[in-house]
Amino acid sequence: SHKSSAQIRQEFLDFFKSKQHLPVPSAPVAPKDDPTLLFTNAGMNQFKPIFLGEQPGYKKEGEVWRRVVDSQRCIRVSGKHNDLEEVGRDTYHHTLFEMLGNWSFGDYFKREAIRWAWELLVDEWDLEPDRLYATVFGGDEEDGLPVDEESIALWKEETGIAEDHILKFDKTDNFWEMGSTGPCGPCSEVHIDLRPDKERDQKPGAELVNMDDPKVMEIWNLVFIQFNRQSDGSLEKLPARHVDTGMGFERMCAVLQQKRSNYDTDLFTRLLDKIGALAELSYGNDEQTDIAMRVIADHIRAVSFSIADGVSPGNDGRGYVVRRILRRAIRYGWDRLELKEPFFHKLVPVLAEQFADVFPVLIQQQEYVINVIRSEEQSFLNTLGQGIELFEEMTKESDRISGEQAFKLHDTYGFPIDLTQLMARERGVEVDREGFKERMKQQKERARAAGKFTVDQSSQKQWITVHDTGEFEFTGYDELFSDVRIK
Ligand code: ATP
Ligand code: MG
Ligand code: MG
Ligand code: MG
Numbered sequence: 476s477h478k479s480s481a482q483i484r485q486e487f488l489d490f491f492k493s494k495q496h497l498p499v500p501s502a503p504v505a506p507k508d509d510p511t512l513l514f515t516n517a518g519m520n521q522f523k524p525i526f527l528g529e530q531p532g533y534k535k536e537g538e539v540w541r542r543v544v545d546s547q548r549c550i551r552v553s554g555k556h557n558d559l560e561e562v563g564r565d566t567y568h569h570t571l572f573e574m575l576g577n578w579s580f581g582d583y584f585k586r587e588a589i590r591w592a593w594e595l596l597v598d599e600w601d602l603e604p605d606r607l608y609a610t611v612f613g614g615d616e617e618d619g620l621p622v623d624e625e626s627i628a629l630w631k632e633e634t635g636i637a638e639d640h641i642l643k644f645d646k647t648d649n650f651w652e653m654g655s656t657g658p659c660g661p662c663s664e665v666h667i668d669l670r671p672d673k674e675r676d677q678k679p680g681a682e683l684v685n686m687d688d689p690k691v692m693e694i695w696n697l698v699f700i701q702f703n704r705q706s707d708g709s710l711e712k713l714p715a716r717h718v719d720t721g722m723g724f725e726r727m728c729a730v731l732q733q734k735r736s737n738y739d740t741d742l743f744t745r746l747l748d749k750i751g752a753l754a755e756l757s758y759g760n761d762e763q764t765d766i767a768m769r770v771i772a773d774h775i776r777a778v779s780f781s782i783a784d785g786v787s788p789g790n791d792g793r794g795y796v797v798r799r800i801l802r803r804a805i806r807y808g809w810d811r812l813e814l815k816e817p818f819f820h821k822l823v824p825v826l827a828e829q830f831a832d833v834f835p836v837l838i839q840q841q842e843y844v845i846n847v848i849r850s851e852e853q854s855f856l857n858t859l860g861q862g863i864e865l866f867e868e869m870t871k872e873s874d875r876i877s878g879e880q881a882f883k884l885h886d887t888y889g890f891p892i893d894l895t896q897l898m899a900r901e902r903g904v905e906v907d908r909e910g911f912k913e914r915m916k917q918q919k920e921r922a923r924a925a926g927k928f929t930v931d932q933s934s935q936k937q938w939i940t941v942h943d944t945g946e947f948e949f950t951g952y953d954e955l956f957s958d959v960r961i962k
Pocket of ligand 3: 693
């Protein structure tokens with residue numbers, strides 16, 4: 476029998492505890508003091524002040540720790556990291572996932588990080604070395620950055636990896652930057668080739684970069700922060716060098732439990748069982764049904780933890796992202812699983828219990844989260860059926876949804892534009908997005924003229940453009956604060 480996910484998480488934490496790391500709690504999914512970030516999308520977010528040199532290390536009870544270990548709940552549905560369209564369709568991208576990480580704040584560096592990664596994967600967890608690949612930074616001429624020979628040498632010295640399993644990649648994949656300025660450095664990723672032996676006669680080699688084969692999967696990113704990017708673009712060596720790693724926990728569970736998909740691990744089975752019970756269906760018989768069940772099982776995690784962490788569904792900013800995810804799940808339930816009554820909130824207790832010891836915030840807020848979701852479901856269900864009917868009519872007449880029509884679906888029936896687009900894609904019809912945006916702009920102008928529009932001056936809303944266009948557009952990264960780019 477295989478290890479449970481709880482055991483796997485604990486073994487990660489214990490392994491690094493044995494290397495003198497302090498276990499620390501996850502930050503909430505909505506960063507409190509960081510206006511550059513909508514949702515926590517990597518383990519490093521909460522440690523940003525340490526990398527920036529504003530804090531010497533992790534402070535706990537008057538002591539400063541330079542080695543910590545944690546599991547961070549992350550959400551990737553916006554900005555530079557938006558995996559939403561992948562969710563449910565592939566088997567290893569989630570809206571909310573756990574990123575396991577070990578951290579060195581100016582303490583150990585590449586040698587230990589690489590040695591310990593290998594030790595955990597191969598010695599502790601018995602992964603076959605033959606299936607593992609390490610990618611390293613292959614240099615960048617423009618930046619005057621050399622190949623990360625140091626990491627190449629360390630993979631050879633510190634691990635048993637075959638030389639031809641060390642692959643060089645460019646800046647896009649293997650150089651991590653916080654943004655246009657600030658701490659940055661090369662990274663080294665571990666990928667696992669889970670193809671059956673027969674197929675493995677073809678070595679993946681350089682094609683790994685495309686990750687085209689779903690059975691070749693990235694499991695761990697080791698980032699070596701050693702430079703500070705100046706505003707003129709030049710790189711300075713940092714006095715303190717840091718290690719920032721991120722392991723995909725759900726992926727690791729799939730690997731160690733020898734499952735084809737993250738959804739076949741014990742992290743998702745109880746949720747899928749519950750969804751199956753509610754819909755009187757079972758998982759694994761029909762691909763379209765399965766996609767819907769996976770999407771719902773995934774989305775309840777993002778929605779529940781967002782609400783528990785203080786972000787309720789709403790009309791703008793973070794709240795609109797949550798509303799969008801929730802409505803997406805409800806539509807899948809209605810359309811594919813015949814779930815026409817509120818059902819989504821019934822999954823919360825399953826999740827809360829499962830995470831009681833890991834992220835207790837959910838079980839503590841359980842009743843509240845259930846109520847928020849239930850009422851949000853109820854209100855969307857009031858219009859969803861009619862909205863779908865209207866959508867059907869529209870697509871009967873034409874293979875293009877006009878801006879006007881998309882606007883009507885949005886304004887009268889509460890369909891976020893990305894939901895209309897998703898439904899359109901399923902039918903092979905197009906949506907006039909520009910026309911939709913235009914209608915939204917006009918509506919805003921009318922409201923402004925009528926004096927109904929109030930500008931919200933809270934810091935968050937200055938850099939998030941949401942309801943103006945009716946879709947979620949996070950402009951903060953590119954337009955205002957270009958100082959955060961998460962690995
Ligand atoms: P991918 O290339 O698979 O999208 P990534 O390079 O964007 O992953 P990183 O930013 O390096 O991911 O994050 C560290 C680790 O987190 C990855 O190695 C992967 O195992 C995991 N991970 C990233 N995105 C997701 C996601 N949406 N769902 C589940 N795990 C994820
Ligand atoms: Mg990604
Ligand atoms: Mg990647
Ligand atoms: Mg990566």
